[in-house]
Amino acid sequence: MGFEHERLGPASRRFGLVTLILVALVGLAAGLGLASLFPTRSLSSPVELMGAKKVNVAATPSMISPNLFVDLAKRVKPGVVNVSTKKVVKGGGRVFRQFNPPSRERDLFRDFFGEEFFNRFFGETPQRDFVQRSLGSGFIIDKEGYIITNNHVIEGASEIRVRLSTEKEYDAEIIGRDAKTDLALIKIKSWNDLPVVELGDSEKVEIGEWVMAIGNPFGLSHTVTVGIVSAKGRIIGTGPYDDFIQTDASINPGNSGGPLFNINGEVVGINTAIVATGQGIGFAIPINVAKEIIPQLKKKGKVTRGGIGVYVQRMTPELAKSFGLEKGEGALVADVIPGGAAEGAGIRRGDVITKFDGKEIHEMNELPRVVAATPVGKDVEVEMLREGKPLKLKLKVGELKEEAAAPSEEKAQVELGMSVQEITPEMARQLQLREPGGVIVSQVESGSPAEEAGVQRGDIIQEINGQSIRKLGDYQNALGKVKKDEMVRLLVKRGERNLYLAFRSNK
Numbered sequence: 125m126g127f128e129h130e131r132l133g134p135a136s137r138r139f140g141l142v143t144l145i146l147v148a149l150v151g152l153a154a155g156l157g158l159a160s161l162f163p164t165r166s167l168s169s170p171v172e173l174m175g176a177k178k179v180n181v182a183a184t185p186s187m188i189s190p191n192l193f194v195d196l197a198k199r200v201k202p203g204v205v206n207v208s209t210k211k212v213v214k215g216g217g218r219v220f221r222q223f224n225p226p227s228r229e230r231d232l233f234r235d236f237f238g239e240e241f242f243n244r245f246f247g248e249t250p251q252r253d254f255v256q257r258s259l260g261s262g263f264i265i266d267k268e269g270y271i272i273t274n275n276h277v278i279e280g281a282s283e284i285r286v287r288l289s290t291e292k293e294y295d296a297e298i299i300g301r302d303a304k305t306d307l308a309l310i311k312i313k314s315w316n317d318l319p320v321v322e323l324g325d326s327e328k329v330e331i332g333e334w335v336m337a338i339g340n341p342f343g344l345s346h347t348v349t350v351g352i353v354s355a356k357g358r359i360i361g362t363g364p365y366d367d368f369i370q371t372d373a374s375i376n377p378g379n380s381g382g383p384l385f386n387i388n389g390e391v392v393g394i395n396t397a398i399v400a401t402g403q404g405i406g407f408a409i410p411i412n413v414a415k416e417i418i419p420q421l422k423k424k425g426k427v428t429r430g431g432i433g434v435y436v437q438r439m440t441p442e443l444a445k446s447f448g449l450e451k452g453e454g455a456l457v458a459d460v461i462p463g464g465a466a467e468g469a470g471i472r473r474g475d476v477i478t479k480f481d482g483k484e485i486h487e488m489n490e491l492p493r494v495v496a497a498t499p500v501g502k503d504v505e506v507e508m509l510r511e512g513k514p515l516k517l518k519l520k521v522g523e524l525k526e527e528a529a530a531p532s533e534e535k536a537q538v539e540l541g542m543s544v545q546e547i548t549p550e551m552a553r554q555l556q557l558r559e560p561g562g563v564i565v566s567q568v569e570s571g572s573p574a575e576e577a578g579v580q581r582g583d584i585i586q587e588i589n590g591q592s593i594r595k596l597g598d599y600q601n602a603l604g605k606v607k608k609d610e611m612v613r614l615l616v617k618r619g620e621r622n623l624y625l626a627f628r629s630n631k
Contacts (some may be wrong), residue, residue, distance in 0.1 A: 324390025433464015
């Protein structure tokens, strides 16, 4: 049995059409009534969706307006300047005009042809001075014409010219510079109203947020590049106060001294360095570092830093075990400078500084920065560990006279695989040792763990596990107490520096 569709007559079709029209009209009226109950809002841009005048610095790409970087570049570019310098390089030494014959042949030529003929063709002539030109970037920080740039951009310059985005050029003078942070403050004189950038807070910078770099790469003025913050707190070995922001915004030679902006148009860094063999790896000095030293550069032309008179080194897991510590945190005191604040307060070699003036010290590189930022003459409390026990001392911060950080490239691990000998009085005189005690490393076995760890011939071993080593017998006695797989800690003197090394015995 099958099914057939019912056919509608003309009357039925007219009734159905009228019914549909009535239902549509009722639906439209209901919709308009409901809409009147809710306020309307234009959603013209993603920025408005975020409900703030300033864009969230951690905004994702989908949240950022397509014209954000266009508007940002237009707004901040006027405050960015190009810095060009001239440096006169003096001629070094003398060179031969034609060639440099051996001394015996020169004498024969001189005797045969005469002095005048010889000097004309084979004599020496002084090298000429030449002018070295370089390019960099900078940014204007106030209406008076002060400009921040890198120290290496203007160092040794005999002439500095600054060009604005309007192509106007000005002579600039150096107000102050600081080689340790690679920052410089220069100034131009202008009767016009100068554009000024806004300084942000680099402490609030987050990994992954968008940033914009503007500078003068390869002489291409006011080039804009965009990227993200790749990392913070980078240490790249340029000095004791390394604390760089890493970015993948393209930075090239000529960008040095230029600003790194967040997407609110605030300067959060000063573009300074790149990895020559890498791509998308640039480094910027946090703007807070500049904000700390600019007042001193304006007033004195240099930076006065706090110092306490210690050399510190990184605390490794091996060293931590040798000191009986659970964590490898803090700054290990490798040496104390005679007459310094640390010596006066009672700080000793082997102390591990964990807090300075209320600030936590998690690793070695933090201590020099914290101490340097402390006002000279301030009384501070220092917390440390001595032989595993907590200790608090007070001292008055002095003025930094020299670097207060041990070489960071030194290896901190050492194994057996070396020979030593006692230091004789004659050796002590040759080495200019004030204290002749100790034993000297005379040989390091090739390919041994000691060589791989960085033990060097000429290192002077002064202590083993805290026991003083004055002669070879002391060295042998100390090693005799060491058990297999036990941590051994050495205090060695290398040049003018003391350094702790630790290893696990394998005897």
